Amino acid sequence: MIKILLLSGPNLDELGTRNPTVYGTLTLDDHVQRVRALAGKQGWELTHLQSNFEGVLIEQVHGARGVFDAIIINAGALTHSSWSLHDALDNFAGPIVEVHLSNPAGRESFRHTSTLAPVVSGTIAGFGALSYDLAVVALVDLVGERSHTGESPNA
Numbered sequence: 001m002i003k004i005l006l007l008s009g010p011n012l013d014e015l016g017t018r019n020p021t022v023y024g025t026l027t028l029d030d031h032v033q034r035v036r037a038l039a040g041k042q043g044w045e046l047t048h049l050q051s052n053f054e055g056v057l058i059e060q061v062h063g064a065r066g067v068f069d070a071i072i073i074n075a076g077a078l079t080h081s082s083w084s085l086h087d088a089l090d091n092f093a094g095p096i097v098e099v100h101l102s103n104p105a106g107r108e109s110f111r112h113t114s115t116l117a118p119v120v121s122g123t124i125a126g127f128g129a130l131s132y133d134l135a136v137v138a139l140v141d142l143v144g145e146r147s148h149t150g151e152s153p154n155a
């Protein structure tokens, strides 16, 4: 069975009350339930972890090697600062989709750079809850592509 790790970074546990005009009113739990249901339709298992601590997220990425087939990550503001998370993700062999609810490219300049961008398969941003759905759609292709070539998705 394909196993997906969904990682949520700092302050995403505040969704629902956090800047609703930018992030909407759904809670993180709402997003997770939605993306888990969509992954479930593919027969996939989705595990979610949220942390406000960079090191915890890094250790989750380390532990994902050989266990999970793909990662979906919304690293919150660590996206714009964390070279440590970049390096951890760089050592994960499967597809990685970077997700943002908002469109960081259209916001403050400090959000215009992603340290993760060079090591992810692609980024989906600006579509609210739909960003997560689109990440699953992308993975249908990316995970499928690898199994068709005989390459294990988590090699």
Ligand code: DQA
Residues within 6 Å of the ligand: 010, 011, 012, 074, 075, 076, 077, 078, 079, 099, 100, 101, 102, 103, 104, 111
């Ligand atoms: C975010 C965008 C980041 O710039 C911000 O720091 C977040 C949320 C998003 O989902 O739009 O925490 O990742």
